[in-house]
Amino acid sequence: MISKQKINSFIQFIDSHAAFVIIGHKEPDGDCIASCLALDELLRIKGKKTVLLSAGPFKKTETKCYEHLFKTSFEDIQNISSYGLIIADCSAKDRIGEINIKDLEFDTFIIDHHKTADSSGENCIVDASAPAAAYIVQQIFEALNGEVTKTAAEVLFFGLCTDSGFFRFLEADSAEIFVAASRLIAKGANPKKTYNLITGGKSFESRKLLGKLFDHAEIFFDGKLIVTYETLEDTAAYGQNGRDSDTLYQNLLAIQGVEALVCIRQETEEQCTVGFRSREQVDVSVVASHFGGGGHKNASGACCQTTIKELIPQILQEFQKIL
Ligand SMILES: [Mn+2]
Missing domain, CATH: 3.90.1640.10 (inorganic pyrophosphatase (n-terminal core))
Known part of the structure; x- marks a missing residue:
C-alpha cells in the first residue's frame, strides 16, 4: 500500500x-x-x-x-x-x-x-x-x-x-x-x-526464432545456469518483431535444476542487450548492475558495448560468484 x-x-x-x-x-x-x-x-x-x-x-x-x-x-x-x-x-x-x-x-x-x-x-x-x-x-x-x-x-x-x-x-x-x-x-x-x-498474435517467424534460441542454449555450473543468444544473422533471418522473450524464459526456467538464465542479443556489430532471469533465490539484478543494467531480483536487463563472444565469459565469471 x-x-x-x-x-x-x-x-x-x-x-x-x-x-x-x-x-x-x-x-x-x-x-x-x-x-x-x-x-x-x-x-x-x-x-x-x-x-x-x-x-x-x-x-x-x-x-x-x-x-x-x-x-x-x-x-x-x-x-x-x-x-x-x-x-x-x-x-x-x-x-x-x-x-x-x-x-x-x-x-x-x-x-x-x-x-x-x-x-x-x-x-x-x-x-x-x-x-x-x-x-x-x-x-x-x-x-x-x-x-x-x-x-x-x-x-x-x-x-x-x-x-x-x-x-x-x-x-x-x-x-x-x-x-x-x-x-x-x-x-x-x-x-x-x-x-x-x-500471448497471441505471434508470427510464424517468431516461433522459428524461438527454435534458434533454444538450439543455442548451453548449460553451466552443473545445470544451474543456462545461457543462450541471438546473433545478427538470426535477427536478419527471422526479424526483430515479435521477439517472445517471455515464452523463451518460461521454457528454459522450467528445466530441472536451472536456477538462472541469460539471453544475449547482438543488436548491432558492437552492442548487445542482455536479459537475466532467475527462478527463486538467485538475485540477477546484482549481475545486471555489474554490466551497467538493473531491474528486479528475478528479472533484470543490461545493455553492453561488446559482442556475444566476449560477453559470455564475463557473465560466467559474475555468476561464478553467486552460484
Ligand atoms: Mn514494470
Whole structure:
C-alpha cells in the first residue's frame, strides 16, 4: 500500500503544473504503456493537459496497438518548460532512451517498482514490492478519483498481468494484489481477452526464432545456469518483431535444476542487450548492475558495448560468484 504521505506528494506535484509530459522506458512493455495511459487518463480527468512520450521501439506484439498514442519527441510542443514530467515504470533517465530530456530541466515525479530505483527523493513513489508499476498507478488513480474508469481498468489489468506473468510470479503474500485485480475486473477488465492480447498474435517467424534460441542454449555450473543468444544473422533471418522473450524464459526456467538464465542479443556489430532471469533465490539484478543494467531480483536487463563472444565469459565469471 502506498502511504498517504506519498499520495499527497503526488497531488502536490500535479497541483503545481497545468500540463504534463508522461514518459516510460524505451522498448515499452505492457506495464510501462498501461502505467502511462492510466496516468494520462487520470490527469485529464483532473483537467490537466498531457502529452504521452516514448522513445520506442514498440517491439512487442501486444504493445503495437498503443504506439500511435505516443509522441517520439518534444519538438512540436509549445511552452515545454512549463510542463511537469512524470516518469513511469522507470527511474534512471538513461532508460528513457533517445529522447533529449536531459537538457531540459523538468520538474519530475517518478513512479516505479524496480529494485534498482532510487527512492530517496521527495518527488517519487517507488515500491519495489509492487509486482507492476500499473499496480502503483491503480492505487494513485483510486486515491485521487475514488475508483478507476473502465478504460483505465482494462489497461491497468493488462499492465499487471504483463509484469506478474499473469500472476505466476506472485507469492503467497499477494492477497492485496488479487483484491486490487478484482476491482479492475469489477470495472470491466477481461482476463481472457487480456491473456489473448498478451500471448497471441505471434508470427510464424517468431516461433522459428524461438527454435534458434533454444538450439543455442548451453548449460553451466552443473545445470544451474543456462545461457543462450541471438546473433545478427538470426535477427536478419527471422526479424526483430515479435521477439517472445517471455515464452523463451518460461521454457528454459522450467528445466530441472536451472536456477538462472541469460539471453544475449547482438543488436548491432558492437552492442548487445542482455536479459537475466532467475527462478527463486538467485538475485540477477546484482549481475545486471555489474554490466551497467538493473531491474528486479528475478528479472533484470543490461545493455553492453561488446559482442556475444566476449560477453559470455564475463557473465560466467559474475555468476561464478553467486552460484
Ligand atoms: Mn514494470
